Amino acid sequence: MPAASATPPRPEFSPGSRIAVLLPLPLAGPYDYRVGAEPVAAGDFVRVPLGKREAVGVVWGAGGGDVAPDRLRAIAGRMEAAAPLPDPLRALIDWVAAYTLAPPGAVLKMAMSVPAALEPVRGPLLCHLADSAPPELRPSAARARVLDCAARLPPLTATDLARESGVSPGVVSGLIKAGALVVAPSALPPPVPIPDALRPGPSLSPDQAKAATALAQSLNGGFSVTLLDGVTGSGKTEVYFEAVAAALAAGRQVLVLLPEIALSTQWLDRFAARFGCPPSEWHSELSDARRRDTWRAVASGRASVVVGARSALFLPFPDLGLIVVDEEHDGAFKQEDGVCYHARDMAVVRARLGGIPVVLASATPALETVTNVQAGRYRKLVLPDRHAGATLPAIATIDLRRHPPPRGRWLSPGLVAALTETVAAGEQAMLYLNRRGYAPLTLCRVCGFRLRCPNCTAWLVEHRGAGRLICHHCGYAVRRPDSCPECGSEEGFTACGPGVERVAEEASLLFPDLRQAVMTSDTCGGPTAAAALVGAMAEGRLDLLVGTQIVAKGYHFPRLTLVGIVDADLGLEGGDLRAAERTFQLLSQVSGRAGRAERPGRVLLQTWQPDHPVMRALVAGDRDGFMEREAEMRRAALMPPFGRLAALILSGPEPDPLDDFARKMARAAPPAAGIDVLGPAPAPLALLRGRHRRRFLVKAERGVPLQAWLRDWLGRIVPTGGIRVQVDVDPTGFQ
Incomplete structure (x- = not known):
C-alpha cells in the first residue's frame, strides 16, 4: 500500500507581516496582528495580546482587515511546544462554522479543548541521586538498596524506585525529604501503546472476508464513504478492524467514533485482543492529565488509533488515514448545545477534506445514509447473517x-x-x-399537585435508590417532601408510571x-x-x-x-x-x-x-x-432527507421581552421562494435551566441556499436584554 502523500508546505509569514489569528472565542472571525521578530506559518499556535491580557490563538492565514499597519499589535511569540494545527482540521473548522452558522472561534475552541497540551511537555517526576549525600542521613539496609538502585538505573518515579528496591514508598519519601534524592520532571512524553497491525485476527466468514477486503482496498482510492450494513451480531467490528489494520500497516492514523465510548468496554477488549494493546481513548470521563497526554500524542502522530466520542473528530491528527463511525444511526452523535453539529456528517466532511475513506457501520442505518446509498454517493457492503451460525x-x-x-x-x-x-x-x-429512575411523575392524590422542576418545563423524576427527585434536564435535585406543598397532605403522594x-x-x-x-x-x-x-x-x-x-x-x-x-x-x-x-x-x-x-x-x-x-x-x-x-412519507412532505430544516431557538431570562423579540424577528424574515418559516411558538421545553424559550422552524427545499438566507435574516435584527439565538441546522430533536 502506498505511503501517505507529502504534506504541502504551510504558508510562512516573515517578521512584520500582517497575519490573521483565530482565537478560541465566540468571535465573528480572526483578528489581525503583526508578526514579531521570528517568522510564523499558517497553523502555528501563537500568544497574542487581547485587551489587557494575553490569549492563545492559531495563525489562520494572511491578514486582511482594515486596521492601519501602525496600529497592529505584534504577536507575543509562537508556542514552541505545540505542533501546528493540521491543514485538514483548519479546513474542517471553517467548513463547520459556515455550515452551522457558529462563530469560527467557537468551533476552534473544540479543537483547543485542552489548553495545557500547548504548554511545554512536563513528564512524570523522576528520582535522581543528589550531588552529595546529606551528612546527617542515618544509614539503613533499606535506604542503601534505594540509593544503589538510583545509582545503577535510569531515573524512575518514586513508586517504581520503591518497587525496584524492594522497599515501601515511605523509604523513598524519607530519602527525598532528607535531600539524598531529588525529583525533577521528565522531558519525555509518556509512552503510547502501538497496535500491532500484523497480529492475526479471527477467522472470518466468506461474507466478512469479502467486505473486509473491499474496505482495506478503499484506503488506496482517496475519499470514499462506505456503509457497512450488517444485522446485529454479524461481526461488523471484526470486518472494519481489517481496514484499521491496513491503515496502520501503511503508517496512517485511524479514528473510530463510538456513540458512548465510556460505556463501550467490550469494544475496547475486542480491540486489545485483535491488536495486542488498547487504543488511545478520548471522552469526557478521562482525567485532565490523560486528555492532555492524548491530545499531544495525537498531534505528534504517536497515537496511531484513537477511539472516542464525537468531540474526537476535532483532534489534531497530522496523518489521518481512516475514519470509522460505528452505530452511525445513533442520536448521541448529534451535539445540540453550543455548536450544533452531527459528528457522522462532519466525519464525512473531514474525510473528504483529507482525501481519505470513511466507514459508516450499523445494523439500522439512518434514512439519510440509506438515501445517499441509493443516490450512488455512498457504497454499501452487506453482512446478511449472524456470525458463527x-x-x-x-x-x-x-x-x-x-x-x-x-x-x-x-x-x-x-x-x-x-x-x-x-x-x-x-x-x-x-x-x-x-x-430512568423509579417513576416519571409524583403527584398528590388529594389535590392533584405535581412535583415539577422550578427551572424547567419538566416533572421531577423520582430516583428511589438515591432518595431524590431529580430533573433530567438541568440536574436540580431535592428530597421528596414529607407533605404536599399545596394541601399539606402527608399521605397523598404517589408515584405514577x-x-x-x-x-x-x-x-x-x-x-x-x-x-x-x-x-x-x-x-x-x-x-x-x-x-x-x-x-x-x-x-x-x-x-x-x-x-x-x-x-x-x-x-x-x-x-x-x-x-x-x-x-x-x-x-x-x-x-x-x-x-x-x-x-x-x-x-x-x-x-x-x-x-x-x-x-x-x-x-x-x-x-x-x-x-x-x-x-x-x-x-x-x-x-x-x-x-x-x-x-415515501418524508418525500411527500419534503422533510429531511428530501427537504431541509433549521431550528432557531430564542432564549431569555424573562418571557415578555422574549415574546416581543420573537415577533420582531418574525417580521424581519426575508421573503424567499422555497422557504417557509413556522413560528414563533413556545418550545416543548418552554423553560430550560431557568431560561424561557421560543422556537422558529425553517423548512426549505433542497437546493435553496439555506445558510445564506439564515445569515441574511439573523443580520437584520440584534438580540438585546440577555436574549440569545441558537441556530441548529439539520435538527434531529425538537425540544
Whole structure:
C-alpha cells in the first residue's frame, strides 16, 4: 500500500507581516496582528495580546482587515511546544462554522479543548541521586538498596524506585525529604501503546472476508464513504478492524467514533485482543492529565488509533488515514448545545477534506445514509447473517389491550411466563425500558399537585435508590417532601408510571432469588462501573439485567436469550418526524442482544399498538420495507432527507421581552421562494435551566441556499436584554 502523500508546505509569514489569528472565542472571525521578530506559518499556535491580557490563538492565514499597519499589535511569540494545527482540521473548522452558522472561534475552541497540551511537555517526576549525600542521613539496609538502585538505573518515579528496591514508598519519601534524592520532571512524553497491525485476527466468514477486503482496498482510492450494513451480531467490528489494520500497516492514523465510548468496554477488549494493546481513548470521563497526554500524542502522530466520542473528530491528527463511525444511526452523535453539529456528517466532511475513506457501520442505518446509498454517493457492503451460525431472535408482540399486567404492575402475564421459562433453563434475560429512575411523575392524590422542576418545563423524576427527585434536564435535585406543598397532605403522594427502578423492584418481588442489576447512565457513572456490570453479565454472574437505551450499545452476552421490552410505544409519543425511525432503530438494537451465541433468542414487545407500522416491521423483520415507507412519507412532505430544516431557538431570562423579540424577528424574515418559516411558538421545553424559550422552524427545499438566507435574516435584527439565538441546522430533536 502506498505511503501517505507529502504534506504541502504551510504558508510562512516573515517578521512584520500582517497575519490573521483565530482565537478560541465566540468571535465573528480572526483578528489581525503583526508578526514579531521570528517568522510564523499558517497553523502555528501563537500568544497574542487581547485587551489587557494575553490569549492563545492559531495563525489562520494572511491578514486582511482594515486596521492601519501602525496600529497592529505584534504577536507575543509562537508556542514552541505545540505542533501546528493540521491543514485538514483548519479546513474542517471553517467548513463547520459556515455550515452551522457558529462563530469560527467557537468551533476552534473544540479543537483547543485542552489548553495545557500547548504548554511545554512536563513528564512524570523522576528520582535522581543528589550531588552529595546529606551528612546527617542515618544509614539503613533499606535506604542503601534505594540509593544503589538510583545509582545503577535510569531515573524512575518514586513508586517504581520503591518497587525496584524492594522497599515501601515511605523509604523513598524519607530519602527525598532528607535531600539524598531529588525529583525533577521528565522531558519525555509518556509512552503510547502501538497496535500491532500484523497480529492475526479471527477467522472470518466468506461474507466478512469479502467486505473486509473491499474496505482495506478503499484506503488506496482517496475519499470514499462506505456503509457497512450488517444485522446485529454479524461481526461488523471484526470486518472494519481489517481496514484499521491496513491503515496502520501503511503508517496512517485511524479514528473510530463510538456513540458512548465510556460505556463501550467490550469494544475496547475486542480491540486489545485483535491488536495486542488498547487504543488511545478520548471522552469526557478521562482525567485532565490523560486528555492532555492524548491530545499531544495525537498531534505528534504517536497515537496511531484513537477511539472516542464525537468531540474526537476535532483532534489534531497530522496523518489521518481512516475514519470509522460505528452505530452511525445513533442520536448521541448529534451535539445540540453550543455548536450544533452531527459528528457522522462532519466525519464525512473531514474525510473528504483529507482525501481519505470513511466507514459508516450499523445494523439500522439512518434514512439519510440509506438515501445517499441509493443516490450512488455512498457504497454499501452487506453482512446478511449472524456470525458463527447464530440466528436472529424471534420477535413477537404482547397486546396490552388484551393481556394487561395486574393493577399496579408493569409486566404482563405473558412476559412473566417467559421470564420464568428462561430462568428455569439457566439462561439470562433483559428487561428494557427507556426511562430512568423509579417513576416519571409524583403527584398528590388529594389535590392533584405535581412535583415539577422550578427551572424547567419538566416533572421531577423520582430516583428511589438515591432518595431524590431529580430533573433530567438541568440536574436540580431535592428530597421528596414529607407533605404536599399545596394541601399539606402527608399521605397523598404517589408515584405514577414506571421507570427502570420500579420494573426492577417488580422483578425482585416476582423472582426474589434472581441475581439482577440495573444498567442506566445513573448506575454506570463511568468506564469502571460499566466494565464491572458488563463483565458480571457476560460471565453469567447475573440472571437479569434491567436497563435503559445504553443496554443496546453493541454488547455481546452469550447466555442472554430473552429480551422483554416493557413499553415499546414510549418512543412514538410526541410529534417528532423521526419518532418512528428512531423507535424502530432502538428496539431493533435492543432486540439484537438476544440469541447471539448457540442458544436461540426471543423478544417480547409489550405494546398498546400492535398494528403500528413499527411493531409490524419488527415482528416481520422487514427493515427495508419500513424504511421505504418512511422515505415515501418524508418525500411527500419534503422533510429531511428530501427537504431541509433549521431550528432557531430564542432564549431569555424573562418571557415578555422574549415574546416581543420573537415577533420582531418574525417580521424581519426575508421573503424567499422555497422557504417557509413556522413560528414563533413556545418550545416543548418552554423553560430550560431557568431560561424561557421560543422556537422558529425553517423548512426549505433542497437546493435553496439555506445558510445564506439564515445569515441574511439573523443580520437584520440584534438580540438585546440577555436574549440569545441558537441556530441548529439539520435538527434531529425538537425540544
